[in-house]
Amino acid sequence: MKKEIGPATVVHPHPVFVVGSFNKEKKPNMMAVSWGGICCSEPPCVAVSLREATQSYHNIIHSKAFTVNIPSTEYVREVDYVGIASGAETDKFRDTGLTPVESELVHAPLVEEFPYALECKLLETVEIGLHTQFIGEILGVIAEEKILGDHGKPDIEKVKPLIYGSFGNRGYYGIGVRLGDAFSIGKEYITE
Amino acid sequence: MKKEIGPATVVHPHPVFVVGSFNKEKKPNMMAVSWGGICCSEPPCVAVSLREATQSYHNIIHSKAFTVNIPSTEYVREVDYVGIASGAETDKFRDTGLTPVESELVHAPLVEEFPYALECKLLETVEIGLHTQFIGEILGVIAEEKILGDHGKPDIEKVKPLIYGSFGNRGYYGIGVRLGDAFSIGKEYITE
Numbered sequence: 001m002k003k004e005i006g007p008a009t010v011v012h013p014h015p016v017f018v019v020g021s022f023n024k025e026k027k028p029n030m031m032a033v034s035w036g037g038i039c040c041s042e043p044p045c046v047a048v049s050l051r052e053a054t055q056s057y058h059n060i061i062h063s064k065a066f067t068v069n070i071p072s073t074e075y076v077r078e079v080d081y082v083g084i085a086s087g088a089e090t091d092k093f094r095d096t097g098l099t100p101v102e103s104e105l106v107h108a109p110l111v112e113e114f115p116y117a118l119e120c121k122l123l124e125t126v127e128i129g130l131h132t133q134f135i136g137e138i139l140g141v142i143a144e145e146k147i148l149g150d151h152g153k154p155d156i157e158k159v160k161p162l163i164y165g166s167f168g169n170r171g172y173y174g175i176g177v178r179l180g181d182a183f184s185i186g187k188e189y190i191t192e
Numbered sequence: 193m194k195k196e197i198g199p200a201t202v203v204h205p206h207p208v209f210v211v212g213s214f215n216k217e218k219k220p221n222m223m224a225v226s227w228g229g230i231c232c233s234e235p236p237c238v239a240v241s242l243r244e245a246t247q248s249y250h251n252i253i254h255s256k257a258f259t260v261n262i263p264s265t266e267y268v269r270e271v272d273y274v275g276i277a278s279g280a281e282t283d284k285f286r287d288t289g290l291t292p293v294e295s296e297l298v299h300a301p302l303v304e305e306f307p308y309a310l311e312c313k314l315l316e317t318v319e320i321g322l323h324t325q326f327i328g329e330i331l332g333v334i335a336e337e338k339i340l341g342d343h344g345k346p347d348i349e350k351v352k353p354l355i356y357g358s359f360g361n362r363g364y365y366g367i368g369v370r371l372g373d374a375f376s377i378g379k380e381y382i383t384e
Binding site for chain 1: 193194195196197198199200201202203204205206207209226227228229230231232233234235236237238239241243260262265268269270271272273274275276277282287288296297308310315316318320321322323325327329330331332333334335336337338340341342343344345346347348349350351353354355356357358359360361362363364365366367368369370371372373374375376377378379380381382383
C-alpha cells in the first residue's frame, strides 16, 4: 500500500562528501555534504549544494575552488563532527586531527587521510533557493594508489565509502554485498 | 602514497535512480541515472544529469516533469536492463515486466514495484556540457507504508537501495552494516 508523504528531500543512498575550501586568510575548512554528485562528463563536473549560512559557501565564492574528499568508513566519527561543527567558530582540522594539504591544482585544501579527492575549479553557481549549487569542473583526482581498481580508477571495495541514511534513519552505513556486474546482469531481458 | 589520476567523474557512493517520463504520445519510459541527488531544501529539489542523446531528455523537455524512483536491491537485474536498453528502440516496462503507474501530481509515470519515488515538476534546466542537469521541484513523494521510518520518511534499511561502483569497479552493491548515529557519534571532538 502506497501513500503520499509530501515533498521530502530524500533519496537513497545519500553520499557523505567532505568539501574542502580556504577562507580569505587561507585558513582551511571542511564541511560534510550529502547533497551532491557527478553532474557532467564533458567537461567533467561535480555539484555540491550549500546554504549561504555556511563558512564554506563564502570560502568558495571567494576562492572559486573547492575539493570533494571521499572519506572511508574508518573516519566516520571525524566526518560526523565535521557535519556538526561550524568552520566560522572553530578549526575542524585541529579538532579532529585530520591533516589539510594544499591541492597542487586548485586553491583549496585536501584531507590527507582520506583515500581520494576531486580537485575542482568553480564553473557555475546555480541559485536554487535556500541552497546554492556549486558546479565545479574536476581538474584532477588525487588518490591513494592502493585503492585504485579497474581502469586505474578508485574501487568502491577498497575505498569503503560512507553512506548516510537521511531523515528516515539518520545512520551511517558502509557498503554491503556485491550483487553483480553492471551493464551485464540485466542482459537476460534483451529480447531481439 | 597518493598520485594524480586525472579528471575522473567518480565519487562514492553513486546512487542508482530510475527516472520516469512520458513521451509526446504518453508512452512511459524509464532510464537508469547515477548522476544526481537532492540539491535544495526550499523549494525541495532533486537534480538528475542526462545526455541529449537519450529519449528521457526529450521527454522531460516536452512534459516538464519526471519521477525519480528508488529501486530496492531485489530489482537489480531489471534496473541494469533499464541502463542498457534505449527507450527510443524498445518498451522497457514491457521488457522487464515492471508496471508504469501515472503520478497523480505530475505528468510522469511511477514504477509501481519500487518502494518510493519523488514526483517532480521541471524547475530549471542547466546546460553544463555533454550533460544537461534537470532540476526538479519535488511536489510529492509516494512510498510504500511498510518502508517508512523516523518522521514518516523512507528508512534506508527497509528500502534496501542499490549502490553503483562506477568506473573502478562496475558492480552493484547493497548497503552494509550500520556504523552509528549521525549528528551524534562525532560529538567526542567537541572541545568548548
